[in-house]
Amino acid sequence: MPQPIPTNTTSPTHTTPGQPAAATLPLHPDPASLPSKERILHAARRLFHEQGFHATGMSTILREADVNSGTLYHFFPGKSALLVGVLQLYTALLRPIIIDPVEARSADPVERIFILLENYRDGMAAQDFRMGCPIGNLALEVADDDPQAREWIARNFDGWTAAVREWLEQARPRFKPDADLDGLANFILTVMEGGLMQARALKSRAPIDHAIDQLRAYVNLLIIAPASHAPPPNPTHT
Amino acid sequence: MPQPIPTNTTSPTHTTPGQPAAATLPLHPDPASLPSKERILHAARRLFHEQGFHATGMSTILREADVNSGTLYHFFPGKSALLVGVLQLYTALLRPIIIDPVEARSADPVERIFILLENYRDGMAAQDFRMGCPIGNLALEVADDDPQAREWIARNFDGWTAAVREWLEQARPRFKPDADLDGLANFILTVMEGGLMQARALKSRAPIDHAIDQLRAYVNLLIIAPASHAPPPNPTHT
């Protein structure tokens, strides 16, 4: 899904070793040195995320990737093949860019879930609530007319919920025995996508904050004891 | 938001009086008799919902509305003005098409909420999970570059949550005193939009069913007594 806070304009080629590494992985190379195919993929990914699929013209991708049309069509037979390539890129990036940083921030599986959600929220806030989740955006824009793209969108969702489900399973002893953890993992994606959508429509973080609060209250109600691990249902609002 | 099951292909001009009125309001007149402006709005609304905003060309709208370009531009100075007109139409239709039928089906405010959600789910299933919520779709496709459209999208969301909030307030005595009913109303929209998105991506009703189940479990946990009004957290699955 979305990189928490991407879009570096200044080239990160010469990473001065003193800086705090920003918690966000670099990922946004672009600096002409990359092979054409990857430059195309990265430009398309960014533009599809910023403007949407139909609103992005091939000419814009060509310009941003600094590539001629023949080169692009040598690697991707058409615009929708390029879209599939972008979606494959997202699946490859899910673990290293989205999941791993969260796991590095906390060892508590339940807390990891909320770190994940807050990362999305903070990333969206940093972009003035203009972009949201790239997979969710594409899901609503192209899911119908492009079966192959739809399949890869579903695969991205599956990967995301699988990671959350894994965390939930690790915390299984904490949950009431009849808790439906698979359904809960799906529900967490549902809440996040719905929250990002509303945040974008209202250009405000309030909808996501509310959604996270409500989700935390719900999760706490599913947990056996109000253990010191998971704080009581107080607001998130970092 | 979305009409439960619209898209009549056979013209309903000569409504034979014997038929059962289908629970779905007519609304899809189209039959040449309507004034041009309304034919344009209805065609644009349907096409934006079916194909998305950018994927719908003006020429298609003109053909479906059976109108010449000059006529369209006489009423709407451009494509985005037409979009705003469609969004205004949705706000006007919210009560009569979405809310009122739900209130007619049950007097119990909490049950009304789940009837509302199930209506969306059933409407989407009837379209093979191809379309989803028209407002949500537009929220992710055009919210950024069109401030006026974004404002009307927010207004639609507000109207929707206001209706849900009203129901929740009616049921206030049933809820634990510290329950955040405003936040819950927002949360319900969040869950519905997220659920519709996943249902569309997976072309399956499972995500919405799970989401509704989880939401029902959550609401039941917020209610004081497991009263006979609201059934215990058993699955929805009509």
Next chain:
DNA sequence: CACCCCCTTGACTGATCGTTCAATTGCCTG
């Protein structure tokens, strides 16, 4: 050096995009 094959170039295509506008119709008012 000769050959091959992957990559790249960039001009060009026809189709479609959203939009314009002068001319005409049809209805209402005076």
Next chain:
DNA sequence: CAGGCAATTGAACGATCAGTCAAGGGGGTG
């Protein structure tokens, strides 16, 4: 009947759309 104005016609506009293709570059292998 005259005048006026909203509604409508439909050809045409330049721009951009996704996509094509013949030609050439460049590095590796024989």
